Amino acid sequence: MGKKIVIIGAVAAGPKAASRLKRLRPDWEVTVVDQDSLISYGGCGIPYYVSGDVSDESELRATSFHVVRDADFFEHSKGVRMLTRTRALAIDREKKQVLVRNLDSNAEQQLVYDYLLLATGAKPFELPIPGMGLDGVFTIADLHRAIEIKARIAQGKVSRAVVIGGGAIGIEMAEALTDLWGIETTLLELAPQLLPKLVDRHFAMMLTRHLEEKGVIVHVRESASELLDDGQGKVCGVKTAQRVLEADLVIVAAGVRPRSELAQAAGLDVASWGGIRVNQRLQTTDPAIYAAGDCIAVTSLLTGQETYTPLGSLANREGRIVADNMAGIPSRFNGVCGSFIMKAFERCIAATGLTYEAALAGGFDADYALTAPSDRAHFFPDQAVVILQLVFDRRSRRVLGLQAFGMMNDSISARVDTAAALIAKGGTIEDFSLVEMAYAPPFSSAIDSINAAAHVAENMCDKRLRRVDLDRFLAWMEDMSIEPAWAVLDLRHPLESAAYVEKYGDKWVGMEYGQVRRRHHELSSGITYIILCNAGTRSYEVQVFLDHLGTIDNLVLCGGLNVISRLGVGWLLK
């Protein structure tokens, strides 16, 4: 006889598991409950709905063949019983039943299950500050709130907005408000950088500079202490330790937390931070109860540690694996690299695996190769520089992560996705050095950027390439007394280096790349030269040459001026 399946949550993991299960076991009875009326939507599309790129919210709930995924759709097309506006109140593990209540009729019923799936998702973190309840203050909790935000903007009610939280959603919302609606938008982030934990600081700096160029006002190390009332219950501003920001719209995007109250009340193992613990088959500590999506703790494939990666893409993968296992197919979910990508105006920023900071914190003998290659053949018309950083472990030579910042196209996807595939397989620097990137000039370089980054990493591991610490170099540019023996050796064309030589005198030596083999005797042995060019490749070659001479101390500025010019530092000329 067919089994009875109950699924709590109908956004991503839930509907995916339900649909797959009905295909694997057409005779099983699958019931999905969700407290919302709008279900099975692409939550990651919300910023694009608010911006107007996606004109109607129903598109976020539609299939690729333009049918809206409502309860009727699941009933008739999928054979899934879908109970919307229905809240799960309690799980009785003994009797294997879930008590649910219809939020319109208040009618309650017990749903009996053989297997239960908790796909309860996440809830936005509500800031513990005054004013969170004011009119005009929103979290991105569900599609209804997004619809409200857009309606308010479309009615011309918003001229100044503050977005609290510099994670991906906050940044995407800031772009949507600024770009499409021309709203003066300020982005606040408590941490010292945007996208904390997702990218290293210099990548966040590049992103910040681009956001500022596009008109977003960005304040990091700054948190809201109060949302201000206009006297009539409507928000009129945001107070921080540094200032008061006027605002008629406040979006709080301060991260999300797993919704795990039901699991906790049912006595299942839940991490202190709220993630429901599951095994590789995504079973909770009760083998009849599975969990998937934004409510679970997952394992990092890099550290083996518990981590939290609330992503629609993972939720869908997990939902499918739950269906498999319920149906007797022993699929496993081994863990995550944690790939991330986002559009920010005309740029793309992405990462997979560990940042340098996270790798150090994880006890790795970590270092990083920072490069600035072209995103396709450098002679091809539309080519542009991309900043690419490979994080690796010097001891094992394992690659731990990749970060990229470049133009808004799919070229970064190609590198980050390839990296994630290799990292999940324990890929080493040598694997990255050899990985075959399909080559034609409109798409890539004969030596692809990801191969080139691996070459740099290899040269670092083998101690042929010694880099200057980027932060230390930036600090020295602000105050050269901190490293009195340093000077820059600028290998660029004299037309590029002349203004710097003029400004910094003997602290900035111009010597064109092609002349070093003839002019190296002009360099002084008491000085440590920071070798600098546009991308870092010439600098490395000159380092090797100078090291062979053996008398000239030197370090390479990896990524060269291509990185520096994107950081928004003040000392750059022109």
Place this chain on the structure above:
Amino acid sequence: MGKKIVIIGAVAAGPKAASRLKRLRPDWEVTVVDQDSLISYGGCGIPYYVSGDVSDESELRATSFHVVRDADFFEHSKGVRMLTRTRALAIDREKKQVLVRNLDSNAEQQLVYDYLLLATGAKPFELPIPGMGLDGVFTIADLHRAIEIKARIAQGKVSRAVVIGGGAIGIEMAEALTDLWGIETTLLELAPQLLPKLVDRHFAMMLTRHLEEKGVIVHVRESASELLDDGQGKVCGVKTAQRVLEADLVIVAAGVRPRSELAQAAGLDVASWGGIRVNQRLQTTDPAIYAAGDCIAVTSLLTGQETYTPLGSLANREGRIVADNMAGIPSRFNGVCGSFIMKAFERCIAATGLTYEAALAGGFDADYALTAPSDRAHFFPDQAVVILQLVFDRRSRRVLGLQAFGMMNDSISARVDTAAALIAKGGTIEDFSLVEMAYAPPFSSAIDSINAAAHVAENMCDKRLRRVDLDRFLAWMEDMSIEPAWAVLDLRHPLESAAYVEKYGDKWVGMEYGQVRRRHHELSSGITYIILCNAGTRSYEVQVFLDHLGTIDNLVLCGGLNVISRLGVGWLLK
């Protein structure tokens, strides 16, 4: 004491090896000889130079920092001795020396080596037909020929062109001539399809249709038997078994062959088809002599067999590995997947690994999952359908290859590069199902196209999805008597299916996807229904449902009308 290195060939593998070697062993004496005056160029960029996308040939020989890589550059910037216009005549393995002749002075000298690298590249296959020597007939042998072609076009001397050879270079040249210069261009290919061996027939059909839409005249199964003389030594046409084509320019792009005469004369092991045989360290049968680039035989990572993949990207990888090994770093080159990508007007076509046809020929229990997903979130404005085919082995579940045809952007790079990375690691369908593709709506779908293709493959392996053979279906549409019991079950919206139902009567049943669970009793048990929708996903769901009922024979048309509409078949309505 430093060793002496001689390198023959200065296009890709040679200069790469030389430069790397001087970085690893600055005190070694590295000499490169090449019979050409133009060296170290991006040969893959030639079509883009001819088209005008790249305005000057020197850009193909320039570094990313815009310095031309001539002999002087190698001398002064790299410390490499570069002898251009110098032909290697013979290798004396006993004395470890190479006899070379300067083509201008005719002076000869012996170059002594500790290690020798053969980077002699490839030569275009010259067709054994009359007229190959006529004025106006070109092979793409080197940059000089490309410069001549472009000069001729720019002078307005070309109004009709024939390109012989429907491989990547032939197609790129046909695009260059048609698109930028408005030249009436005919593309001839001897094989039954364009890109033979690189993609399966239906992918070649999609490409052909797009080329034809863009004005290229394509004839497959047609070869040139003679190039016609206008009586003054200039080409005026191309004769084939089917017709005479007028032409004032003929480009012969009929593939390339390894240049291995020197190796052969020196008694090194050379395959019958000309590839120089090397071990994983890229040593020939003489351990002091290495070979790399378009002149060597490589190993397929899929079949373990000897294969030939003349690609600039591989030449660069190999050159680096040669330098490592000469310098004592034990790098290895294990083999190739054979990734390939190209722009064709507004489309991109790419592949890695084995085609279905090659997989069958290689003895695999091969099948393919043909899909037609969106290249990014289907609700995102710029999304477009991409045709993606995963080739796999049913027994081992190993993925053997991926082919893709879609819009001209980098989204296909992302999938093909990820696939190549996994295939090189022996990736299975399950690996493809789980591989983490960085997700945000502007870049991908929550279930990425590559994951979805793996799901289809898995469902095929597990016998949940049974597909109709595409060629058989196309044949049936031309002559329905070959399968009298077949009928189409069209799940699309009635507005989409109505015209077909009207035209084909009881051979074309329209039943909207969402109604099948209510209307399935209208289907007849004596008929085999070919289930069809736009992308194939609805069809699979309905197959599972019908199979569960157990009375209705059926097969799925994988990829659905999205594939069919790209093939250029005549029976499509609108």
